[in-house]
Amino acid sequence: MTLVVLLGAPGAGKGTQAAFLRQELDIPHVATGDLFRAAIRDGTPLGLEARRYMDAGQLVPDDVTIRMLEERLGRPDAAVGAILDGFPRTVVQARALDEFLAGRDRRVEAALLIDVPADELVERLSGRWICRAAGHPYHIVMNPPRSPGICDIDGSPLIQRDDDRPATIRARLRSQLADLDAVVDHYRRTGALRTVDGRQSIAEVSAGLLAAVRAGAESA
Ligand SMILES: [Zn+2]
Numbered sequence: 001m002t003l004v005v006l007l008g009a010p011g012a013g014k015g016t017q018a019a020f021l022r023q024e025l026d027i028p029h030v031a032t033g034d035l036f037r038a039a040i041r042d043g044t045p046l047g048l049e050a051r052r053y054m055d056a057g058q059l060v061p062d063d064v065t066i067r068m069l070e071e072r073l074g075r076p077d078a079a080v081g082a083i084l085d086g087f088p089r090t091v092v093q094a095r096a097l098d099e100f101l102a103g104r105d106r107r108v109e110a111a112l113l114i115d116v117p118a119d120e121l122v123e124r125l126s127g128r129w130i131c132r133a134a135g136h137p138y139h140i141v142m143n144p145p146r147s148p149g150i151c152d153i154d155g156s157p158l159i160q161r162d163d164d165r166p167a168t169i170r171a172r173l174r175s176q177l178a179d180l181d182a183v184v185d186h187y188r189r190t191g192a193l194r195t196v197d198g199r200q201s202i203a204e205v206s207a208g209l210l211a212a213v214r215a216g217a218e219s220a
Contacts (some may be wrong), residue, residue, distance in 0.1 A: 002081035008114035009180055012198045013186055018085050020206045032086040035068050066096050066124055066141040094186045111187035112209050116198035126166040129158040138181050140195055
């Protein structure tokens, strides 16, 4: 049983590392964003409830998210564990998760933080460009197009969404990082926090995360 929470700001590389950990640990990757999309697509009662809030432009309340997560963690493939991604986002959610797990004699064994300084996050996130025709994604450093400013696939010009401009990113990160810091503090208090330097190479971050999970499992 390995229950891991993956923490990191947008741009910290959580998606890549979640895929690595899922394969390495052979446990499901449970991303709350995917859960919502699936529940809405399948028209489940929780999906319909979530959709009402989203259609109204509101955040989905914690209790809906938590019930969705409970349902997911109750499925057979999650009996051996799971990698939670995108949850908890706030201390309230972190406490609710602890409570839910405690009721099942489980707990978060490791909260893995991929730590990247804010300035570097802005640099990474503002490198995103998409093509005008189909929204094919590029990144000026990580995934540049073959010819500058042109989509490899359809030849249309690359544009930057307002959301991807440095000033917008900096403003959005401020509130996201405040929430993340509070969640990090929560897991520091519970003793589950393991921090890995996210400025290292992808392979080094992967190795660090894996070592942290295994150390967590031993002390559990
Ligand atoms: Zn394109």
